[in-house]
Amino acid sequence: MKRIPPIILLLFGLLLSAEAVSLDSVYTDRFALWRYTRSEALQNPAMMTDAYLKSFTQLSAQCDYQKQSDAFCLEQGTGLFMPEIQVNSYIRLTSSSVVWGEAAYANGKHFDKVYNNVADLELLYPDIIADSIGGDTHRERYLFSGGYAAEKGRWQWGGELKYRAEQEYRTYDPRMRSIVSDLTLRAGTSYAVGRYHLGGFGEGNIYRQTADVDFYGETNGMGELQMTGLGTSYVRFSGSNRDIFYEGKGVAIGIDLTPHHESGWFSHLRHALHQYERISDEYNAMPLTTLYRQQTGITAGWKRKTANSNQAYLLHASYDKRASDEHVVGSASGQDYPILTDLTMYKQHHWDVYAAALYGWDHWHLLARAGYLSQRQWYAYEERKMEYARIYGELTAQWLKAVGNDLMLNIHATGGYAGHIDSKLLMPFANMTPSITEYINHTFRYQKASYTHAEAGIRADYQPTSWSTGLFAEASTRWTFCSEDEHESRLHLSLGIIF
Amino acid sequence: MLTTALMISACHQDNEDYMTQATIRLDGGDTLKIEHVQAMAHLTNLNSRHVVSTADFTGAEVRIELLRGAYQAHVEGIISYDDAQGARHVKAFRAVSDYIELVNNSEVKLSIIFLD
Numbered sequence: 001m002k003r004i005p006p007i008i009l010l011l012f013g014l015l016l017s018a019e020a021v022s023l024d025s026v027y028t029d030r031f032a033l034w035r036y037t038r039s040e041a042l043q044n045p046a047m048m049t050d051a052y053l054k055s056f057t058q059l060s061a062q063c064d065y066q067k068q069s070d071a072f073c074l075e076q077g078t079g080l081f082m083p084e085i086q087v088n089s090y091i092r093l094t095s096s097s098v099v100w101g102e103a104a105y106a107n108g109k110h111f112d113k114v115y116n117n118v119a120d121l122e123l124l125y126p127d128i129i130a131d132s133i134g135g136d137t138h139r140e141r142y143l144f145s146g147g148y149a150a151e152k153g154r155w156q157w158g159g160e161l162k163y164r165a166e167q168e169y170r171t172y173d174p175r176m177r178s179i180v181s182d183l184t185l186r187a188g189t190s191y192a193v194g195r196y197h198l199g200g201f202g203e204g205n206i207y208r209q210t211a212d213v214d215f216y217g218e219t220n221g222m223g224e225l226q227m228t229g230l231g232t233s234y235v236r237f238s239g240s241n242r243d244i245f246y247e248g249k250g251v252a253i254g255i256d257l258t259p260h261h262e263s264g265w266f267s268h269l270r271h272a273l274h275q276y277e278r279i280s281d282e283y284n285a286m287p288l289t290t291l292y293r294q295q296t297g298i299t300a301g302w303k304r305k306t307a308n309s310n311q312a313y314l315l316h317a318s319y320d321k322r323a324s325d326e327h328v329v330g331s332a333s334g335q336d337y338p339i340l341t342d343l344t345m346y347k348q349h350h351w352d353v354y355a356a357a358l359y360g361w362d363h364w365h366l367l368a369r370a371g372y373l374s375q376r377q378w379y380a381y382e383e384r385k386m387e388y389a390r391i392y393g394e395l396t397a398q399w400l401k402a403v404g405n406d407l408m409l410n411i412h413a414t415g416g417y418a419g420h421i422d423s424k425l426l427m428p429f430a431n432m433t434p435s436i437t438e439y440i441n442h443t444f445r446y447q448k449a450s451y452t453h454a455e456a457g458i459r460a461d462y463q464p465t466s467w468s469t470g471l472f473a474e475a476s477t478r479w480t481f482c483s484e485d486e487h488e489s490r491l492h493l494s495l496g497i498i499f
Numbered sequence: 500m501l502t503t504a505l506m507i508s509a510c511h512q513d514n515e516d517y518m519t520q521a522t523i524r525l526d527g528g529d530t531l532k533i534e535h536v537q538a539m540a541h542l543t544n545l546n547s548r549h550v551v552s553t554a555d556f557t558g559a560e561v562r563i564e565l566l567r568g569a570y571q572a573h574v575e576g577i578i579s580y581d582d583a584q585g586a587r588h589v590k591a592f593r594a595v596s597d598y599i600e601l602v603n604n605s606e607v608k609l610s611i612i613f614l615d
């Protein structure tokens with residue numbers, strides 16, 4: 001047998017090792033904690049032109065399971081079971097243009113939601129329709145998004161569209177049904193100045209939800225509450241008025257400063273305004289309340305990436321204000337109810353401020369975060385207050401490496417603690433019904449609690465060099481322990497292909 | 500788009516002018532001159548069903564600070580009045596309305612009926 005010259009073996013070995021490094025760097029580019037330093041900048045679609053080193057399409061089937069021993073937030077229920085199929089794609093069309101997209105379908109259940117009979121609680125709280133019975137709900141969600149970005153000379157520009165359609169319903173009394181459509185359009189640009197990209201984007205959102213609650217059982221015809229915050233309700237139009245819809249709209253702007261080569265100062269500012277009007281179907285499209293939401297976030301930091309290590313330090317502050325106007329309705333004239341005045345009866349101020357440090361070397365990344373969180377809710381008359389503040393700290397470690405030429409592993413673990421430092425509850429308990437008193441006490445019990453959490457996960461990607469398609473599997477679990485002797489467990493499983 | 504966003508960002512102001520000073524005046528007609536009233540006035544906010552009560556009458560009227568809005572009014576008590584001939588009477592009375600608007604320093608007249 002003819003011997004292969006040593007020089008050819010050496011060249012072959014070098015090529016294999018170069019391929020391994022290449023795979024490793026592609027994998028690192030997609031999954032390393034380092035992406036954390038770019039996640040906010042990538043809200044600007046113009047920045048997507050160099051979001052990833054390499055094109056990819058990922059098709060996955062995944063499942064999320066979450067269960068709390070007692071509901072930390074009654075409106076969100078005790079957990080969920082949500083299988084989902086998802087396709088993500090990022091494709092480089094030319095050296096200067098990319099397209100990306102996502103399509104997803106989820107169909108699952110939420111467990112034991114109480115005092116909430118609408119979808120999208122996070123968007124609409126406190127202006128929801130509710131009762132004290134509640135129960136499990138079915139949820140079905142369709143999500144589509146896509147975008148295009150290109151660069152020419154010093155300019156980058158891009159646009160993105162997202163559409164979400166969702167329905168949530170219950171098959172026993174109280175039979176709530178919410179149908180959501182949510183459309184977001186975003187356009188952005190950036191300009192290369194020296195070592196930096198200076199960018200900006202604008203966003204528009206249109207939102208609509210129809211929500212109704214029915215009772216089929218003859219003896220189950222209890223009323224629904226048109227909630228207005230901290231246990232209050234719009235009593236005049238509660239009860240049998242159970243068909244409502246929400247009309248929402250919003251805008252957002254963002255400004256970014258990002259270094260070209262992952263080293264230098266970076267900053268991100270985002271300001272968003274949304275409003276959601278709750279309208280009664282049964283009173284000739286009469287507006288009951290309008291929720292105004294203002295979100296402002298700013299991040300500033302410095303990072304440096306070298307061949308051997310990378311590090312980043314950043315400060316972040318976000319402020320989220322909700323103000324709900326109750327429309328004081330006059331006496332009906334024919335089918336029309338005049339609005340006498342608007343009163344901003346409910347306000348919520350939410351602050352989150354933290355510092356983070358990220359350090360990466362070899363195949364490791366460590367991310368440490370420490371911060372302060374506070375939320376103040378207030379209702380004007382009779383005055384009600386619910387406030388809490390926490391300090392928190394969290395450490396995440398990630399080990400990410402190509403093992404041989406075929407297998408890539410991403411293993412990560414997180415531990416953290418959020419400790420209660422201050423809380424306040426002011427309620428006119430003498431004028432409250434027993435069920436609302438119980439609801440408020442339950443809510444406050446978990447708001448003033450401290451939480452400890454631990455999370456661990458692994459993702460393995462397998463793609464022999466002769467395959468054009470890779471396989472991956474992912475599993476992670478998270479456990480949260482509350483100082484009220486209750487806990488939450490979460491499990492995420494995902495299987496898929498990537499090419 | 501940015502300009503639109505900035506314009507809308509300045510749109511909403513919180514409406515914090517919550518309270519108003521309302522005046523409820525009892526009306527016994529042209530032939531009665533009301534001297535004293537000893538009664539409880541209950542005003543029920545139609546939105547929240549919250550009830551504000553007062554007995555602080557001055558002559559035939561009572562002033563009360565309350566949340567701006569639509570109310571039901573219920574006044575019941577004892578009234579002292581002079582009739583057209585100048586004779587003094589003391590009688591039980593009631594005055595009610597199922598809808599009054601108390602928004603901007605409103606003055607509302609309620610007709611009384613005697614209970615005996």
